[in-house]
Amino acid sequence: MPPRIAIVSDIHHGAPSHTKRGDTALALMEEFARFVADAKPDLVLDLGDRISDVDPDTDAVLQSEVAEIFRSIDVPIRHICGNHDLDHLTVAQNTEILGQDLASETFELGDWRIALWRADAKISRHEGNRGFNLPEPDLLWLSRMAQSTDRPTLVVSHVPISGHAQTGNYYFERNPQYSTYPEAARIRAALAQARQPVVCLAGHVHWNTVTPVDGITHLTQQSLTESFTTGGEPAGAFGLMELSDTVHWRVLGDDPLEVRLTPRAERWVPPLTPFA
Ligand SMILES: [Fe+2]
Numbered sequence: 192m193p194p195r196i197a198i199v200s201d202i203h204h205g206a207p208s209h210t211k212r213g214d215t216a217l218a219l220m221e222e223f224a225r226f227v228a229d230a231k232p233d234l235v236l237d238l239g240d241r242i243s244d245v246d247p248d249t250d251a252v253l254q255s256e257v258a259e260i261f262r263s264i265d266v267p268i269r270h271i272c273g274n275h276d277l278d279h280l281t282v283a284q285n286t287e288i289l290g291q292d293l294a295s296e297t298f299e300l301g302d303w304r305i306a307l308w309r310a311d312a313k314i315s316r317h318e319g320n321r322g323f324n325l326p327e328p329d330l331l332w333l334s335r336m337a338q339s340t341d342r343p344t345l346v347v348s349h350v351p352i353s354g355h356a357q358t359g360n361y362y363f364e365r366n367p368q369y370s371t372y373p374e375a376a377r378i379r380a381a382l383a384q385a386r387q388p389v390v391c392l393a394g395h396v397h398w399n400t401v402t403p404v405d406g407i408t409h410l411t412q413q414s415l416t417e418s419f420t421t422g423g424e425p426a427g428a429f430g431l432m433e434l435s436d437t438v439h440w441r442v443l444g445d446d447p448l449e450v451r452l453t454p455r456a457e458r459w460v461p462p463l464t465p466f467a
Pocket residue numbers: 201203240273275395396397414
């Protein structure tokens with residue numbers, strides 16, 4: 192039986208904020224825990240933004256409330272930090288609350304390799320340097336992983352790197368510089384070094400997307416509590432992904448999506464020069 196992964200993203204526990212229904216997060220997480228108990232996947236992935244940040248003390252309490260529900264799940268869980276997890280808390284504080292090391296890592300799942308690319312997701316608020324700043328060691332980790340991987344690889348991060356358009360996105364249409372890393376093209380070039388099928392999975396942008404680039408398909412999963420695509424009610428998005436020769440990804444809830452794709456090891460032909 193091919194391995195299956197249950198996925199939850201952008202839980203945003205806390206007070207409602209913009210269209211994020213953080214007030215519904217804990218109840219939806221209880222539902223997610225029951226979903227996992229029924230589905231019995233091999234792994235649970237949390238793609239980050241577990242809370243809507245307030246201040247250091249409040250954020251520690253909010254994180255602990257989410258962590259408590261994760262602890263009731265009887266399946267191996269891997270967490271990634273999002274920008275809201277890091278606004279007032281450090282990676283070390285998140286590590287302590289979750290009881291889990293939060294450095295980038297790879298491990299095998301069936302015939303696949305899972306690459307948890309826990310690249311820095313803190314958003315800088317400094318004048319002249321606003322947004323994500325990818326530390327060079329995070330780029331080097333991904334490049335070396337891509338060069339050396341010897342089996343189909345699922346790359347998981349908080350921030351998507353496809354460069355997909357943000358047209359219609361409530362948060363990012365008019366703030367596209369916060370939707371990805373400024374270094375996204377270089378990150379994709381690092382991934383293109385892989386000689387194996389690669390699929391990328393991320394959260395952050397609060398919608399479901401499928402974006403093939405250079406033979407690598409990039410997926411983003413809707414937030415658990417987002418409501419801008421669902422008429423004000425939380426999407427309640429639970430993901431379930433099966434990894435074999437094909438990748439079968441379903442997002443359940445009120446903003447559903449189902450995708451089946453066969454990733455290839457070959458990259459695409461480089462784009463043509465301008466017609467003019
Ligand atoms: Fe988020």
